[in-house]
Amino acid sequence: MMLQFKIEDVARETGLTKRTIRYYEEIGILAAPQRSEGGVRLYTREHIDRLKRIIDAKDVLGFSLQDLQRYLSFSDELSERRQSYKDALDREDRTRRLLELERMLSEQLELLERKAQKIMEVRSELESLHDRVTKGLARLASEAEQE
Numbered sequence: 001m002m003l004q005f006k007i008e009d010v011a012r013e014t015g016l017t018k019r020t021i022r023y024y025e026e027i028g029i030l031a032a033p034q035r036s037e038g039g040v041r042l043y044t045r046e047h048i049d050r051l052k053r054i055i056d057a058k059d060v061l062g063f064s065l066q067d068l069q070r071y072l073s074f075s076d077e078l079s080e081r082r083q084s085y086k087d088a089l090d091r092e093d094r095t096r097r098l099l100e101l102e103r104m105l106s107e108q109l110e111l112l113e114r115k116a117q118k119i120m121e122v123r124s125e126l127e128s129l130h131d132r133v134t135k136g137l138a139r140l141a142s143e144a145e146q147e
Helices: 007-014 018-026 045-059 066-085 093-146
Strands: none
Touching: 007 018, 007 045, 018 045, 045 066, 066 093
16 A cells, blocks of 8 residues: 655645645646545655655755746656657667657756856855955954054
Protein backbone atom coordinates (compact mmCIF):
# COMPACT_ATOMS: atom_id res chain seq x y z
CA MET A 1 0.00 0.00 0.00
CA MET A 2 1.22 3.48 -0.89
CA LEU A 3 1.81 5.86 1.99
CA GLN A 4 -0.69 8.67 2.13
CA PHE A 5 -0.37 11.96 3.94
CA LYS A 6 -2.91 14.51 5.14
CA ILE A 7 -2.45 18.13 4.14
CA GLU A 8 -1.18 18.98 7.65
CA ASP A 9 1.64 16.45 7.24
CA VAL A 10 2.53 17.79 3.80
CA ALA A 11 2.52 21.37 5.08
CA ARG A 12 4.78 20.42 7.99
CA GLU A 13 7.27 18.57 5.76
CA THR A 14 7.43 21.19 3.03
CA GLY A 15 7.11 24.35 5.12
CA LEU A 16 4.20 25.54 2.98
CA THR A 17 0.84 26.61 4.31
CA LYS A 18 -2.21 24.45 3.65
CA ARG A 19 -3.67 27.37 1.71
CA THR A 20 -0.62 27.49 -0.58
CA ILE A 21 -0.80 23.75 -1.22
CA ARG A 22 -4.48 24.02 -2.13
CA TYR A 23 -3.70 27.02 -4.35
CA TYR A 24 -1.02 25.06 -6.22
CA GLU A 25 -3.63 22.37 -6.85
CA GLU A 26 -6.12 24.99 -8.02
CA ILE A 27 -3.76 26.51 -10.60
CA GLY A 28 -2.64 23.10 -11.81
CA ILE A 29 1.01 22.92 -10.78
CA LEU A 30 0.21 20.18 -8.27
CA ALA A 31 -2.05 17.30 -9.20
CA ALA A 32 -5.13 17.00 -7.05
CA PRO A 33 -4.73 14.17 -4.55
CA GLN A 34 -7.17 11.37 -3.95
CA ARG A 35 -9.70 11.97 -1.23
CA SER A 36 -10.89 9.76 1.59
CA GLU A 37 -14.54 8.83 1.87
CA GLY A 38 -14.89 11.82 4.20
CA GLY A 39 -13.37 14.18 1.61
CA VAL A 40 -9.95 14.52 3.27
CA ARG A 41 -7.12 15.10 0.79
CA LEU A 42 -4.65 12.18 0.77
CA TYR A 43 -1.26 13.08 -0.68
CA THR A 44 1.50 10.73 -1.79
CA ARG A 45 5.28 10.96 -1.55
CA GLU A 46 5.22 12.10 -5.21
CA HIS A 47 3.11 15.12 -4.23
CA ILE A 48 5.60 16.03 -1.51
CA ASP A 49 8.58 15.59 -3.85
CA ARG A 50 6.92 17.78 -6.48
CA LEU A 51 6.20 20.47 -3.88
CA LYS A 52 9.86 20.42 -2.87
CA ARG A 53 10.83 20.92 -6.52
CA ILE A 54 8.37 23.81 -6.71
CA ILE A 55 9.89 25.38 -3.60
CA ASP A 56 13.40 25.02 -5.02
CA ALA A 57 12.35 26.54 -8.34
CA LYS A 58 10.69 29.49 -6.58
CA ASP A 59 13.27 30.12 -3.89
CA VAL A 60 16.54 29.15 -5.52
CA LEU A 61 15.80 30.00 -9.13
CA GLY A 62 13.49 32.95 -8.46
CA PHE A 63 10.72 31.63 -10.69
CA SER A 64 7.39 33.43 -10.91
CA LEU A 65 4.23 31.31 -10.92
CA GLN A 66 4.16 31.53 -14.71
CA ASP A 67 7.81 30.42 -14.87
CA LEU A 68 6.97 27.63 -12.42
CA GLN A 69 4.15 26.35 -14.58
CA ARG A 70 6.45 26.32 -17.62
CA TYR A 71 9.29 24.69 -15.69
CA LEU A 72 7.10 21.95 -14.25
CA SER A 73 5.43 21.35 -17.59
CA PHE A 74 8.88 21.07 -19.12
CA SER A 75 10.01 18.70 -16.39
CA ASP A 76 6.98 16.46 -16.91
CA GLU A 77 7.43 16.50 -20.68
CA LEU A 78 11.13 15.75 -20.31
CA SER A 79 10.34 12.64 -18.27
CA GLU A 80 7.83 11.50 -20.87
CA ARG A 81 10.27 12.09 -23.73
CA ARG A 82 13.07 10.26 -21.95
CA GLN A 83 10.77 7.26 -21.67
CA SER A 84 9.70 7.57 -25.32
CA TYR A 85 13.38 7.60 -26.31
CA LYS A 86 13.92 4.36 -24.41
CA ASP A 87 10.89 2.89 -26.18
CA ALA A 88 12.04 3.98 -29.66
CA LEU A 89 12.91 1.05 -31.86
CA ASP A 90 15.14 2.35 -34.61
CA ARG A 91 18.07 4.74 -34.87
CA GLU A 92 16.17 7.35 -36.89
CA ASP A 93 13.38 7.52 -34.32
CA ARG A 94 15.90 7.72 -31.45
CA THR A 95 17.80 10.48 -33.25
CA ARG A 96 14.61 12.49 -33.78
CA ARG A 97 13.65 12.11 -30.13
CA LEU A 98 17.10 13.11 -28.92
CA LEU A 99 17.00 16.19 -31.13
CA GLU A 100 13.67 17.15 -29.53
CA LEU A 101 15.17 16.66 -26.06
CA GLU A 102 18.21 18.71 -26.99
CA ARG A 103 15.99 21.59 -28.17
CA MET A 104 13.93 21.49 -24.98
CA LEU A 105 17.00 21.43 -22.76
CA SER A 106 18.58 24.31 -24.68
CA GLU A 107 15.46 26.42 -24.08
CA GLN A 108 15.58 25.70 -20.35
CA LEU A 109 19.28 26.48 -20.17
CA GLU A 110 18.65 29.79 -21.93
CA LEU A 111 15.93 30.63 -19.40
CA LEU A 112 18.29 29.88 -16.52
CA GLU A 113 21.07 31.88 -18.16
CA ARG A 114 18.78 34.93 -18.44
CA LYS A 115 17.84 34.57 -14.78
CA ALA A 116 21.48 34.18 -13.74
CA GLN A 117 22.39 37.29 -15.75
CA LYS A 118 19.67 39.30 -13.99
CA ILE A 119 20.90 38.08 -10.62
CA MET A 120 24.45 39.11 -11.49
CA GLU A 121 23.22 42.56 -12.57
CA VAL A 122 21.42 43.05 -9.25
CA ARG A 123 24.48 41.80 -7.38
CA SER A 124 26.71 44.24 -9.25
CA GLU A 125 24.40 47.14 -8.40
CA LEU A 126 24.35 46.15 -4.73
CA GLU A 127 28.13 45.75 -4.62
CA SER A 128 28.55 49.21 -6.15
CA LEU A 129 26.17 50.73 -3.62
CA HIS A 130 27.91 48.86 -0.80
CA ASP A 131 31.28 50.25 -1.92
CA ARG A 132 29.88 53.80 -1.99
CA VAL A 133 28.39 53.40 1.50
CA THR A 134 31.64 51.95 2.85
CA LYS A 135 33.64 54.84 1.36
CA GLY A 136 31.13 57.32 2.79
CA LEU A 137 31.47 55.78 6.25
CA ALA A 138 35.27 55.89 6.00
CA ARG A 139 35.15 59.53 4.91
CA LEU A 140 32.86 60.46 7.82
CA ALA A 141 35.09 58.59 10.28
CA SER A 142 38.16 60.42 8.90
CA GLU A 143 36.41 63.79 9.20
CA ALA A 144 35.42 62.98 12.80
CA GLU A 145 39.04 62.19 13.68
CA GLN A 146 40.18 65.53 12.25
CA GLU A 147 37.80 67.52 14.43
